[in-house]
Amino acid sequence: MTTRYNSDLHRFGTLALLLVTLVACGRPSDNGDGGSRQVIQNKGSDTLVNVAQAWAEEYKTVKPEVAVAVTGGGSGTGISALINGTVDLASSSRQIKASEKQQAQKNGVEPKEHIVGFDALAIFLHPDNPIEEMSLQQLAAIYGEGGTIDSWSQLGVSVPGCGSDEIVRVSRQNNSGTYAYFKQAVLGKGMEYKLGSRDLHGSKDVVDLVEHTPCAIGYSGLAYANEGVKVPCVRRQDGGECVAPSVASALDKSYAIARPLFMYTAGEPQGEVAEYLQWILSHDGQCILFEKGYAPVLTVTCS
Amino acid sequence: MFETTDLNQRNRQVESRVKTLFLLMTLLLILPVLVILTMLVIKGGPMLSIDFLFTEPTQGMTAGGILPALVGTVWLVVVALLASVPFGVAAALYLSEYAADNWLTRIINLAIINLAGVPSIVHALFGVGAFVLFFRFGTSILAASLTLAVMTLPVVIVSTREALQAVPHAFREACWNMGATRWQTIRRVVLPNSISGILTGVILEVSRTAGETAPIMFTGAAFYLPFLPQSVYDQTMAMSLHLFVISTQVPDVPEGLPYGVALVLIGMVLSMNALSIAFRTYLRGKKKW
Numbered sequence: 001m002t003t004r005y006n007s008d009l010h011r012f013g014t015l016a017l018l019l020v021t022l023v024a025c026g027r028p029s030d031n032g033d034g035g036s037r038q039v040i041q042n043k044g045s046d047t048l049v050n051v052a053q054a055w056a057e058e059y060k061t062v063k064p065e066v067a068v069a070v071t072g073g074g075s076g077t078g079i080s081a082l083i084n085g086t087v088d089l090a091s092s093s094r095q096i097k098a099s100e101k102q103q104a105q106k107n108g109v110e111p112k113e114h115i116v117g118f119d120a121l122a123i124f125l126h127p128d129n130p131i132e133e134m135s136l137q138q139l140a141a142i143y144g145e146g147g148t149i150d151s152w153s154q155l156g157v158s159v160p161g162c163g164s165d166e167i168v169r170v171s172r173q174n175n176s177g178t179y180a181y182f183k184q185a186v187l188g189k190g191m192e193y194k195l196g197s198r199d200l201h202g203s204k205d206v207v208d209l210v211e212h213t214p215c216a217i218g219y220s221g222l223a224y225a226n227e228g229v230k231v232p233c234v235r236r237q238d239g240g241e242c243v244a245p246s247v248a249s250a251l252d253k254s255y256a257i258a259r260p261l262f263m264y265t266a267g268e269p270q271g272e273v274a275e276y277l278q279w280i281l282s283h284d285g286q287c288i289l290f291e292k293g294y295a296p297v298l299t300v301t302c303s
Numbered sequence: 304m305f306e307t308t309d310l311n312q313r314n315r316q317v318e319s320r321v322k323t324l325f326l327l328m329t330l331l332l333i334l335p336v337l338v339i340l341t342m343l344v345i346k347g348g349p350m351l352s353i354d355f356l357f358t359e360p361t362q363g364m365t366a367g368g369i370l371p372a373l374v375g376t377v378w379l380v381v382v383a384l385l386a387s388v389p390f391g392v393a394a395a396l397y398l399s400e401y402a403a404d405n406w407l408t409r410i411i412n413l414a415i416i417n418l419a420g421v422p423s424i425v426h427a428l429f430g431v432g433a434f435v436l437f438f439r440f441g442t443s444i445l446a447a448s449l450t451l452a453v454m455t456l457p458v459v460i461v462s463t464r465e466a467l468q469a470v471p472h473a474f475r476e477a478c479w480n481m482g483a484t485r486w487q488t489i490r491r492v493v494l495p496n497s498i499s500g501i502l503t504g505v506i507l508e509v510s511r512t513a514g515e516t517a518p519i520m521f522t523g524a525a526f527y528l529p530f531l532p533q534s535v536y537d538q539t540m541a542m543s544l545h546l547f548v549i550s551t552q553v554p555d556v557p558e559g560l561p562y563g564v565a566l567v568l569i570g571m572v573l574s575m576n577a578l579s580i581a582f583r584t585y586l587r588g589k590k591k592w
Contacts, residue, residue: 037530037533039530039537039538041442041538046552049526049552050363050552050553050554052527053363053364053526053527053553054363056527056529057361057362057363057527057529059529060529067528067529067530068529069525069527069528069529069538070525070526070527070528071442071524071525071526071538072526072548072552073521084436086435086441086442201551202551202552204551204552204553204554205551223554224554226554292363
């Protein structure tokens, strides 16, 4: 009897062993040098995360012994990880705040800023929306606290499919750099958003929602625009020239809501991190950024 | 014979209506599962190939395979199991075989039940505070797996305890009467007779662990990694997070890709469950009562 029971237990043991072997099998073979591989941790902005991913993917062919791990979560997430010392590079679509800088210094971290590209913030409308032009004042009155525009008829249009006439405001969650930049550039310093907007967790979500909601207006990086949404041009002042968002208009600053994109390092970048940043700012790195729909920091001619 | 009275007839009618209603509700319950599976197979099926499983994602994760995510999920599950099963089974053994029914035991039981009810995102924050920052594991497989282990411990404890208590008490008494100690009884009688139930619980835990997203998002899973994890201190990609990322964050993903990933994930979970059922049937056939 006992031997039989024991054999059951032994089987259990064998199973456990099998599991352990599975762990061993999970070990990859593509990277023979194992221990010498260096990992650069890059975390932050959801706007930049797809460019960061493309950089990491390409850098694998440039320098196979260095691996770049990319995580999103929002500009705020990246910067706080830099403050906590858990990442090498924090990508951010807004400038670091004074309070964050102080906290970093308290932790013995001196954040160093690097501009890695520019981004035009596009306004998104449903394709059936007749509006072709908007001004910063109108946007502020739609999005800003105390703003008076709540319905499409106040803008002189009626939107087919939008029976309620109400402007459905689509925005981002408050640790997003896009959220922070739009607030500063469109609403003005110290202004708050009007309550009742739909705050979504990603640029892609914003575009998806606007695409399917005739009443909606949204904003996000131009790189996320697709054929399903309309992108109006934006006037700096009422009566001023109406400029369409593009890589060129972001670069020559004629477009009103274009912003620099940042990477922050703890102190002056060293070793592999410095080399990686240098590559990002090189012609090759900037071409990848350009292909993703952002404006590069230098003139590039990409294939 | 008896005449059917009006009352009788009415009762019978009500009876059959109630039965139909309940049947419909049951069918309604199965419907979403069927719809999901069919959708996944139709839309994701064409994506599946050996290459899809065993190559890395390319072109900004809009093409290529899912190897790093697949391997990552296996790592996460295995490490989580290694951490939670010994603790869970030991705790269940103590609670079922040794603990007296006093206030301490009752508090422990209450704590376990409450732990099972904690939302996974709260476990995620606990994981960040405890494993990533306090123990300084960083964002790594270790931190993520331990978070998953803490989250699934109550499941293991409860299912193990149930399996142990399903062993008839008379078996233990017979053993004690032969002069065996508690441990000898556990080792020779209780464990062999409850191993099928314990394994079932463990395998169910695997399927839950493989599908969780929130607990690993902040503790160890990455948006993109150009390498496969090589130790528990590495970050990793994971199937669940990869699915989330390509369906909400990455532009221009071909429509079939997220369905393909979901199909592989659900396939993993379902085959685990099937394995669990097969095991249980096999071991139950050897039961002595």
